[in-house]
Amino acid sequence: MSIELITLLMCSALVLLLVLNVPLAFVTGIIAVGLGYAMFGPQVFTLIASRTVTLMGEFVLVSVPMFIFMAAILEGSGVAEDLFRAMHVMAGNLRGGLAVQTLLVAVIMAAMTGIIGGEIVLLGMVALPQMLKRGYDKRLAMGVICAGGSLGTMIPPSIVLIVYGLIANVPIGDLFIASVVPGLVLAGLYLIYVLIRCNLDPSLGPAAPPEERQMPLSEKLALLKRMFLPMAVIVWILGSIYGGIASVSEAAATGAAGALLAAWVRGNLSFALVRNSLHQTMSTCGMLLWLTFGANALIGVYNLVGGINFVKGLMTGLPLEPMGVILVMLAILLLLGMVMDWIGIVLLTMPIFVPVVNHLGYDPVWFGVLFCMSMQVGYLTPPFGPAVFYLKGVAPPDITLGEIFKSVWPFVGLQLVGLAIVLIFPQLTLWLRNVAAN
Amino acid sequence: MTTQVTHPIDRLSIWIGKTFSYVYLILIAVMVYEVTARYVFDAPTIWAHEVSGALIAIGFTLGGVYTMQQKGHISISSVYELMPRRAKAALDVFAQAVTLAFLAAFIWGGSVNALKAWELGETSGSAWNQPTPIFLKTLVVVGAALMCLQAGVHLVQAVRAVMTRSEQP
Numbered sequence: 001m002s003i004e005l006i007t008l009l010m011c012s013a014l015v016l017l018l019v020l021n022v023p024l025a026f027v028t029g030i031i032a033v034g035l036g037y038a039m040f041g042p043q044v045f046t047l048i049a050s051r052t053v054t055l056m057g058e059f060v061l062v063s064v065p066m067f068i069f070m071a072a073i074l075e076g077s078g079v080a081e082d083l084f085r086a087m088h089v090m091a092g093n094l095r096g097g098l099a100v101q102t103l104l105v106a107v108i109m110a111a112m113t114g115i116i117g118g119e120i121v122l123l124g125m126v127a128l129p130q131m132l133k134r135g136y137d138k139r140l141a142m143g144v145i146c147a148g149g150s151l152g153t154m155i156p157p158s159i160v161l162i163v164y165g166l167i168a169n170v171p172i173g174d175l176f177i178a179s180v181v182p183g184l185v186l187a188g189l190y191l192i193y194v195l196i197r198c199n200l201d202p203s204l205g206p207a208a209p210p211e212e213r214q215m216p217l218s219e220k221l222a223l224l225k226r227m228f229l230p231m232a233v234i235v236w237i238l239g240s241i242y243g244g245i246a247s248v249s250e251a252a253a254t255g256a257a258g259a260l261l262a263a264w265v266r267g268n269l270s271f272a273l274v275r276n277s278l279h280q281t282m283s284t285c286g287m288l289l290w291l292t293f294g295a296n297a298l299i300g301v302y303n304l305v306g307g308i309n310f311v312k313g314l315m316t317g318l319p320l321e322p323m324g325v326i327l328v329m330l331a332i333l334l335l336l337g338m339v340m341d342w343i344g345i346v347l348l349t350m351p352i353f354v355p356v357v358n359h360l361g362y363d364p365v366w367f368g369v370l371f372c373m374s375m376q377v378g379y380l381t382p383p384f385g386p387a388v389f390y391l392k393g394v395a396p397p398d399i400t401l402g403e404i405f406k407s408v409w410p411f412v413g414l415q416l417v418g419l420a421i422v423l424i425f426p427q428l429t430l431w432l433r434n435v436a437a438n
Numbered sequence: 439m440t441t442q443v444t445h446p447i448d449r450l451s452i453w454i455g456k457t458f459s460y461v462y463l464i465l466i467a468v469m470v471y472e473v474t475a476r477y478v479f480d481a482p483t484i485w486a487h488e489v490s491g492a493l494i495a496i497g498f499t500l501g502g503v504y505t506m507q508q509k510g511h512i513s514i515s516s517v518y519e520l521m522p523r524r525a526k527a528a529l530d531v532f533a534q535a536v537t538l539a540f541l542a543a544f545i546w547g548g549s550v551n552a553l554k555a556w557e558l559g560e561t562s563g564s565a566w567n568q569p570t571p572i573f574l575k576t577l578v579v580v581g582a583a584l585m586c587l588q589a590g591v592h593l594v595q596a597v598r599a600v601m602t603r604s605e606q607p
Contacts, residue, residue: 021518022533023511029540037543045547052544053551053574056495059487062469065462065497246473249490253469260466274463275456279504282459286501287510294540341512383516 001039003310010035010302024344025287025294032297039305047304048297055296056289059249060162060172065285066252067157070233070259071113072277077263079230080122083108084130086223088208089215096198096205098134099144100191102127106148107187110155111234114162115284116342116379117390120149124394132396137204139407140197142395146387146404147190147411150379153342154372155183157237157252163292163346164368168354172248173241177436178365178429179372182422186376189414229262242436288343295347308352315356322360326367329353330374330419337378341386345378346371365433366426373419380408380415447591448507454584455504458496465493484565495574499581506588527599534593541586548579 010031017027029048036044055061087101094100102123109119123145131141153160156176165172198205215223237255240246246254263269302308315325329349336345350371357367379387388404395404422428472486505511518529552575554560562570 017536018514019517020532021513021515021529022536023513025511026533026537026540029544030536033540033543042543042546045543046550047547049544049548049575049578050551052548052578053571056498056574056578057491059491061498062465062490062494065494066466066469069462069466245477250469250473253466254473256466257470278459278462279456281462282455282497282501283505283508283510285498286455286503286505287512289498290502290505290511339514339516344512384514 003306006035006305007307007310010298010307018340024341025291027294028291028298028348029294032294032301035298035305036301039301044301047300051296051300052293055292058166059247060166061289062249063157063162063172063252064159064288065281066249066256067114067159067162068284069277069281070252070256071115071118071152072280073256073259073263073269073273074112074230074233075109075118075122076273076277077230077259077266077268079112079227079262080105080109080126082223082226084126085215086227089220093207093210094195094198095202095207096136096140096194097207098127098131098136099140099194099198099205102131102141102144103148103187103190103194106145106151107155107184108231108234109149110151110153110183111157111238112230113152114157114159116150116153116386119152120145120387120390121394123149124391128391128395131205134208135203135206138399138403140194140204142391142399142404142407143409143411144190144194146380146385146391146408147376147415148187149390150376150387151183151187154179154186154376156180156241157248157255158372159288160342160346160372160375161368162248163288163343164350164371167346167350168364168368170364170368173244174365174433175368176238176248177242177432179369180432181428182369182373182418185421185428186373186415186418189418190411193410193414226266229258229265233258233262291343292347295344299347299351303351308355311352312355312359315352316359322362325356325360326362326370326423329356330370330423333371333374334377334381337374338381339384340378341384342375342378345375363426363429366422366429369429370419370422373415373422377412377415377419380412445591447587451503451507451584451588454500455507458500459504461493461497465490465497468493485568488562488564488566488568488570492570492573495577499577500584502581503584503588506585506592509592524600524602527596530596531593531600534589534596537589538586538593541582541589544582545579545586548575548582552576552579 013031014027018024032048083105087104091097091101091104106123113119128141128145132138156179158179161175161179162172165175233255236258237251240251241248260269318325333345354364357364379385382405385405388401388408391404392401468486468489472483476482518526555572555575560569560571561567
C-alpha cells in the first residue's frame with residue numbers, strides 16, 4: 001500500500017470515527033492498532049504498549065497533575081473573590097472599570113492556572129453578575145470573561161505548552177518564558193479594546209460610583225494579608241523556573257504545596273477542598289493522558305510506515321516561501337481549533353509540524369507560542385468553543401449559547417491581531433528568554 | 439436529580455479513582471522532600487525521581503478508569519447531539535465496541551511486555567535499581583483491563599437502550 005493511500009485512509013477513518021462520537025483517545029488508539037496490524041502484524045501491539053510505558057517515564061509529566069491540583073486548590077480557596085475586590089479599588093473609577101478589573105484578575109489568575117475551565121467558571125460566577133447588575137453591555141461582559149479566562153493556558157504555567165514541549169522536544173522553561181510577553185500583548189489588546197469601546201459609548205460600561213470604591217484601610221490590609229501567599233506562590237513558580245532553581249516539575253510540586261499552605265493560612269483549607277481537588281486532578285489527568293497514549297501510538301505507527309517523512313516532504317515541497325508554509329500550518333491549526341480540543345490538535349499535528357518548522361530553520365519555541373495563541377482562538381470559535389461552554393454553565397439561564405458565541409467575535413479578531421503581531425515580530429518571544437539567559 | 443450508582447463495576451471504578459487520587463498528594467510530599475534534601479541538606483535522594491515516575495503512572499493509568507466511568511474521555515459530539523435517542527444509543531454501542539477493541543489489543547501487547555519483564559526480572563538500571571519496569575508494564579495492563587470492565591458495563595447499558603422502544607424505560 002502506498003503512503004498516500006495510507007494517509008488518506010487514516011485521515012478518513014479519523015474523521016469518520018470522530019463524527020460518530022467515539023472518544024478521541026480510542027479513535028487514535030484503534031487506528032494505530034488497525035494500521036499497525038495491517039502493516040506489521042500483532043507484534044505492533046507490544047510497540048503500542050511499550051510506547052505508553054516510555055511516555056509515562058517523561059519526568060516533566062509530573063508537572064501536569066501538580067499544576068492542575070494547585071489551580072484547583074487556589075481557585076477553591078476564594079482567591080478570585082479577593083482579587084476581584086482588590087482590583088475594584090484600583091479600576092472602579094474608569095469607564096468600563098469592571099471589565100478592566102475582570103481582565104486584570106484574569107491575567108493574575110492565568111498565572112495560577114495552566115488549563116482552561118476553572119478560571120472562566122470563577123470569573124463567570126464572580127464578575128459576570130456584578131457587570132450585569134451595573135448595567136454593562138452583556139456582550140462586552142461575556143466576551144471579556146471568555147477571552148480573559150482563556151489566557152490561563154497562554155500565561156505560564158500552561159499545560160498546553162508542557163505537552164507541546166514534550167512533543168517538540170524543546171525545554172518547557174523556554175516555552176514558559178517565551179509566552180509571557182505574547183500573553184500580555186493579548187491581554188493588552190483586550191484592555192485597549194474595552195477602554196476604547198466604553199469611552200466611545202459610556203453606556204456599555206458605566207464607571208462605579210466613588211462611594212462604592214471606598215474601602216476602609218483595615219479591610220485593605222486584611223485583603224493584602226490574604227493575597228500575600230497566593231501571590232508568593234505565583235512568584236515562586238515563575239521565579240524558580242526562570243532562575244533555574246528548580247525544574248518545571250519541582251516548581252509545580254512545590255507550588256502545589258505552597259497553594260495548600262496558602263489556603264491553610266487563609267483559613268479555608270478543608271478536607272473537602274483537598275479531596276475534590278484530588279478527584280478533579282485524577283479525572284482531568286486520566287482524560288489528558290489516555291488521549292496522549294492513543295495519539296502517541298498512532299504517531300508511532302504512522303512514523304513507522306514513513307508517514308511523517310511523507311508529510312514533511314509534502315509541506316516543504318509546497319510552492320511557497322517558508323513563511324507561507326508557516327501560515328498554512330497556522331491556518332490548519334485555526335480550522336482544527338473550531339472542532340477539536342487543543343490536546344487532540346497538539347498530539348496529532350505537532351509530531352508532523354515541528355520537524356517542518358525545524359527544517360525551515362524557524363525557532364520551535366516561537367512556533368509553540370504561535371500554536372498556543374491559535375488555541376486561544378480555538379477556545380472561542382464555534383461550533384466547539386470550550387470557553388463558551390464553560391461560561392454557559394455558570395451564566396444566568398436566560399443567556400443562550402448563541403448569545404455568548406456572538407459576544408466573542410470582537411475578541412477573536414483581537415486574538416488574530418495578536419497572532420499576527422507575534423508572527424511578524426518573533427523577537428517578542430525571544431526578549432525575555434535573553435534576559436533570563438544572562 | 440442524582441441517580442444512585444448501583445452497578446458494582448461502576449462503584450469499583452469510582453472507588454479506584456477516588457482512592458488512588460491520593461497518589462498526587464504523596465507525589466507532592468516526595469517532590470518537596472527531594473527539593474529540600476537537595477538544597478537544604480545538600481543530599482539529593484536516589485529514589486525520588488523513580489518513585490515520582492511510579493506515582494504519576496498510577497495516577498495516569500487508573501485515572502483513565504475513573505474518567506471512563508464519568509464519561510469524561512472527550513469526543514466530538516456535535517453530530518451525536520442531533521440524533522434521536524435510539525440512534526444515540528446505537529452510536530454508543532459502536533463507540534464502546536471500538537474502545538474495547540483498542541483496549542484488547544493494548545492488553546495483548548502490554549501482557550507480552552509485562553511477562554517478558556517478569557521473566558527477565560528487569561530492573562531500572564538506575565542508582566536505585568528497583569524492578570520499576572516490571573511494575574509499570576504490569577500497571578498499564580491492569581489499568582487497561584479495568585477500563586475494559588467499565589467499557590463493558592457501558593456497552594451493556596447502550597445495548598439495552600437500543601432495545602428499549604419507549605422513551606420512558
